[in-house]
Amino acid sequence: MAADSANVDIAIVGGGIHGAGIAQRAAAAGHRVLLLEKSQAAAGTSSRSSKLIHGGLRYLETGQLRLVRESLHERSALLRLAPELVRLQRFYIPVYAETRRRPWVLGTGLSLYAVLAGFARGAGFGLVARREWDSLDGLATHGLQQVFHYHDAQTDDAALTRAVLASAQRLGARLAMPATFAGAEMQDSAVSVRYAAQGALHECRARVLVNAAGPWAASVARAVSPALEVPRIELVQGTHLLLPGPPSRGIYYVESPRDGRAIFVMPWHGQLMIGTTEVRYRGDPDAVAPTTGERHYLLGILRRYFPAAADAPGTTMRAFAGLRVLPGGPGHAFHRSRETQLVADRATAPRVISIYGGKLTTFRATAAQVLRLAAPSLPARHAIADVDTLPLTPA
């Protein structure tokens, strides 16, 4: 086994948005950072999301006000720091005779959303005039009663992750890609970390190990000794379809007639993207793939609201699936909390911190929380940059 020449302050497993955000913030604080990614940047969930940097309007339905306020604050920060990667988009919510969320519910939700955004740029909302309905990308108008509009932001999740990783690297973080975490042993005030890279097994010592392995987080935690607590979690698969004919006016937020779930129809790199689903997943995270049932479900919704797009001749359909990490429990995943869970091996001076769940939108806030938790275990260093003013540009 090759002993790693440099010991580090923080070793991170995972080159998704969370690992990237933590590497950037830790390096900016002057820490010595090593990030291990078994494949390539954003190979996991961080390239398979709905690509929204949003407060999460629908989380108001489940009373997750703290999460919505924090997410809207993070949306403002990312619009400011990454204007080439995160852009405001106009969203439309059509209301039909059979729509479950009635106009007064949507109006109240959008008002609260504007308040929680602190009336920031793009916080306003309104109704699309009836005479303009025919210009809404072929949206079905039979039974249409009202169309709300408001703003939220869209990104390229993989490009954003690559930009944050590049920023971390410029600040001195070492990115090992591909490098597969193989196991770790906790000692009194350090962790000995083993990983495989370039055909050899390496070992390095870190003051803190951060497990940012997304859907693989539980298996990474189980490779640490002495054994760590792994919370009760569920993996929930989400699929998106890609079809020709992108909507040109913005993003549509429609309701599944079958189960009332909120679904996005959006432009994505010159195509129409529709998603997402929520299906319990029990297999190997590496093997997640869209199912026939999910394709039918999403196509059925598209046919209801954009019949011409769903039935365009010669339509070939691409699809991709990702995995949410949600707290385990009864009830439908749609209503389950989206809050991030941070689990440390001990209350004071933690050696291993694991991240379960979370949002692309809130990666900066999660990274700040992880570093606050890790602080007692880390040596004092001089900060070399401030991530709150550091621009993020396409890598």
Ligand SMILES: Cc1cc2nc3c(=O)[nH]c(=O)nc-3n(C[C@H](O)[C@H](O)[C@H](O)COP(=O)(O)OP(=O)(O)OC[C@H]3O[C@@H](n4cnc5c(N)ncnc54)[C@H](O)[C@@H]3O)c2cc1C
């Ligand atoms: C369908 C879907 C839609 C979503 N939509 C949105 C949205 O619109 N907006 C939003 O804010 N959030 C959204 N999310 C949530 C968001 O995408 C995730 O919270 C986020 O991408 C998780 O990032 P992560 O870094 O924790 O995990 P990942 O991106 O999965 O990264 C984990 C990384 O760890 C690596 N890894 C695993 N095991 C090892 C090992 N042993 N050694 C080394 N590396 C390893 C993997 O290769 C992977 O790259 C969505 C999630 C899903 C599933």
